[in-house]
Amino acid sequence: MAIRVEGIVQGVGFRPFVYSLATRLGLAGLVGNDVDGVFAEAEGPPAAVREFLGALQRDAPPLARVERVTATAKAPIGTATFAIVASDPAGRRSTLIAADTATCADCLRELAHPADRRFQYPFINCTNCGPRFTIIRDVPYDRPLTTMAGFPMCDPCAAEYHDPGNRRFHAQPTCCPACGPRLTLLDRTGKPLSDPALDEAAALLRRGAIVAVKGLGGYHLAADATCEPAVAALRARKHRADKPFAVMTSDLAAVAQLCRVSAAEAALLTSQARPVVLLTRLPGAAVASSAAPGNRQLGVMLPYTPLHHMLLAAASRPLVLTSGNVSDEPIAYRDEDALERLGEIADAFVVHDRAIHIRTDDSVARAFAGRPMLVRRSRGYVPEPMTVRGGFARPVLACGAELKNTFCLAKDRYAFVSHHIGDLENAETLRSFAEGIAHFSRLFDIAPQVVAHDLHPEYLSTKYAVELDGVDLVGVQHHHAHIASCLADNGADGPVIGVAFDGTGYGTDGTIWGGEFLIADVAGFARGGHLATVRMPGGAAAIRQPWRMAAAHLHEAGLDVAGLGVVRRNAARWDAIVSMVRRQVNAPLTSSAGRLFDAIAAILDVRDEISYEGQAAIELEQRADPAEGGAYRAGIESGAPFRANGSDLIAAAVGDLMAGVPTELIAARFHHGMAILILDGCVLLRERHGLNTVALSGGVFQNLLLLGSTVTRLEAHGFTVLTHSRVPCNDAGISLGQAVVAAAGQRGPAVSSEPGLWAAKATAQFQQMRGSGSPTSRSTIRVPPNAVFSRTIPG
Known part of the structure; x- marks a missing residue:
């Protein structure tokens, strides 16, 4: 056989x-x-x-x-x-590659056994655990095609490798202290310090030092999580003002001393992927306040390499373990680069001589309704593919969004969503994006014929796509990609009522969308409704300064705002910002749900300015009283598409605030009011279109208070609700959505019974633009506003 x-x-x-x-x-x-x-x-x-x-x-x-x-x-x-028998490297590649996996129980027993020859060896692994994706250069997965190629096995390791009865039989990274990688402790100039490396590193951490540690997919910056001066120093040196740090603890018992842990969260923490899991922090938990300032939650992870287990044991305390970078830069993963970029941050470096081939950040997850909900899908999950219904008739590259970027390469029935790339805002991140695409293309033998991208003309991912030759371009509207991603995550094609709530997305009408109700399947969409538009005074400045959105929403609501704190704090600039809104100067229209959350956060004195994306909304969720069940109501102006009046929620919140209602109650009522607004919109669309399934996507639904309230209300009214689990609901899931939309277009007519129209003329304009000989540098190329977008279904 x-x-x-x-x-x-x-x-x-x-x-x-x-x-x-x-x-x-x-x-x-x-x-x-x-x-x-x-x-x-x-x-x-x-x-x-x-x-x-x-x-x-x-x-x-x-x-x-x-x-x-x-x-x-x-x-x-x-x-x-x-x-x-020997591996056969010939032919078209279609093999799949495992993700990096946490150290197994058998290896941990050997690590702790004084009589074992791998006792306290930080690179112990076997066929059931250890590095995979981060060390593989090519396929088939054999040692010469990994970064272990430079470590010839000693005789005992070779004997295990060739023994069919041994756990390390054909384990490609197998090694030991005699033949494998070795640790070294360096000072910030690269000069070796005393051995043993981990013992001395742990001693430095206990004294309040910051230590850079080379992990599976890149460098981390470590500090004593119980030491406020150490964590505050790390925050200052890293130029990371407020964004929470992750904390690594030794085991579940140690986690339980810091946070509440449900069964689903414990399963996530101890899974083979070992993501950072967002947990509710216990009052009085012994963690420095600077680890997660102003946040009731803490991102916690367990050790996933032998090195981490040994470091935690030697330090005998939880450690902050955050990405080895300066804020907004990609994680450092090459030794020379790490010493250069992190030399002003770390006091010492734990390095080793096994190269990392592809940088890979830690994954981040939380539990919702008893199942995983990924916030960032990276180490431990990538490059395992998504199986997509209908498959891909032609190979596809989807370039993703600008923020939280991932790309997706797809062929046959598989979609390979990349590791976390980050925000495409600098040359180093863009280089990482391009290198990642090349690596995935080689590993999975995918030469894209179709390239999907966002409609936003200034996204670097869009510009990258437009500059490619010999491919068919498909522009995909941002919020349609969100809903298509949710459908693919759930193995569905639609049609559904798609609720896509986020901060920013380029709309087909040239305005900034973000509070969308779509009638959608994987091939097309119609805009069934949206939040009423308001002005964004200063454009992108309104994202960084939520008080500007407060000014716009308060002006739209026509309220007397003289007594509000947000007005007093920003009095010197308030009239000028309101004038921008009134005169419609440098104030584009937006239907963004994220900007509505920002406005409420500023009105409730939570946050006027942000230091990281989504901060105001995150802190607003933290402020809300989880016991409060009251809700505000927003009116809906019937039409096609309908408009939901966010200004009604603003007015109700301001009324309560002026009456002295605690902000914790107002924040909760706003969240529940948004959930009722979503329910009302979905009921209206069900009456119009006969659809009973709702797909929820977009970064706003990372808010578990909103998500839980929305799902509960929708299900109580008989809706089937699809949410994300395997890919993030935020922009990291956009690339998967783009890929399945492009594939659906290749298959032919939309699944929906409603007619649709392809923007064939826009496709021709794209091709003409690329072939016209006009400048195509990243700084000059412009994508037309009507550039080919995923087919819209007339509403």
Whole structure:
């Protein structure tokens, strides 16, 4: 029998598993890796072969994900033994690659056992754990094609590697102190300090120093999480004013001393991916106030490498562990670059000589309704693919958004959403974006024929797409991409009522969208309704200074605002900003839900200016009283599309504030009022279109108070509600949505029964623009406002 196994079956101990299984069943044959996954031949009694085929999927190793097993009858050749054969690198690649995985229990036992030859060795791993994606250079996944290629195995390691009965049988990163990578402690100039490296690093941390630590996907900056001066110094040196730091603790018991932990959150913390998990902080938790200023939550993670386990044990306290970068820069992952970029931040560096091939930040997650909800999908999850209904007739590259960027490469039935790239606002991040696309293209053998991008003409991801030659461009409206991403996350095609609430997205009418009710499927959409538009005085300045949005919304609501604190604090500038709104000068229109949250935050004296994206809304959620069930009501102006009046929520909040109602109650009532507004809009669209499924997407739905209130109300009114789980609802999920929209366009007519129109003329304009010989530098190229967008369905 000739057998083909597809899925994540390389680098996870699948060949030794097949070997052991065949040997136990008395079968002869072979097994090996190639560019498609695992191939095998099995010869023996029919009953044993049938059991063999069933067990391939049923009993696969812990890290394996078997997508498909196919078997073809083959004439027996009389082989007497079963063997693992050499890998075959030839052919078109379609194999899948495992993500980096937390250290397994077996390796941890060896790490702690004084008699084991790997005792206290910080690079211990086996087929069930350790580095994968961050060290692989090419496929098939064999040691010469990883960053372990420069570490020849010693005789004991080689014996384990070739022993079918050993846990490290064909474990590609296997190593030990005699033959593997080694740690070194350096000062900020690169000069070696005393050994052992981790003991001395832990001593420095206990004395309040900041230490840069080379991890799986890049450098972290570590500090004693219980020491306020150390954490405050880290914040100052990193130029990170307010954004929370993650904290690493030794185990679940240590987490429980800091935060409340549900069963679902504990499962996330201890999963193989080991993300940072956002938890509710306990009053009086022994963590420096500077770790998460003004935040009731704390991002906590458990150790996921032997080095982390050893460092936590030596330090004997929780550690702040934040990305090794200066604020807004990509994480440092090359040693020389880390020393240069982090030399003014870290007092010492824990480095090692195993190269990181691709930088990968930590993933961030929270639990919602008992299941994971990813906020940032990166280490531990990437590059495992999403399986997409309908598949991809032609290879697709989706370039994603500007903020929280990811890209997506897709072919056949798989969509490979990248690791976290970051905000495309500087040359280094753009370089990381381009390098990542090249790496994924090589690993998964994807040469894009279709390239999808956002409509915003100034996004660097859009400009990157437009400059590519020999591809078909598909512009995808930002909020349609959000809803398509939610559909793909849930294995659905639509049509649905899509509620896309976020901060900013380029609308097909040239205004800034962000509070959208769409009638959508993966191929097209109609704008069913939206939040009423207001002016954004100063444009992007209103994002950084929420008080400007307060001024715009208060003016729109026609309220007497003289007694409000936000007016007094900004009195010197208030009239000028209101004048911009009134005169419509440098004040573009927006329907953004995110900007409405900003306005309320400023009105309630939560935040006038922000130091990171979404800060005002995050702190507003923190301010809200979770026990308060009251809600404001907003009117809806019927029409096609309808308009929901956010000014009604503003007026109600201001009325309560002037009456002396505590801001905690007002914040909660605003959240519940937004949830009722969403419900009212969905009920109206159900009456108009007969749709009973709602998809919720966009960064505003990272707010669990809003999300929970919205889902509860929608379900109580008979709606089926789709939310994100496997990809983030924020802009990190945009690339997946773009990819599935582009694929749907290749397949033909929309799923929806309503007619749709392709913007074929805009496609031609794009192609003409690229071929006209006009300047195409990143600083000069302009995408037309009507550039080909995902098909809209007349409303």
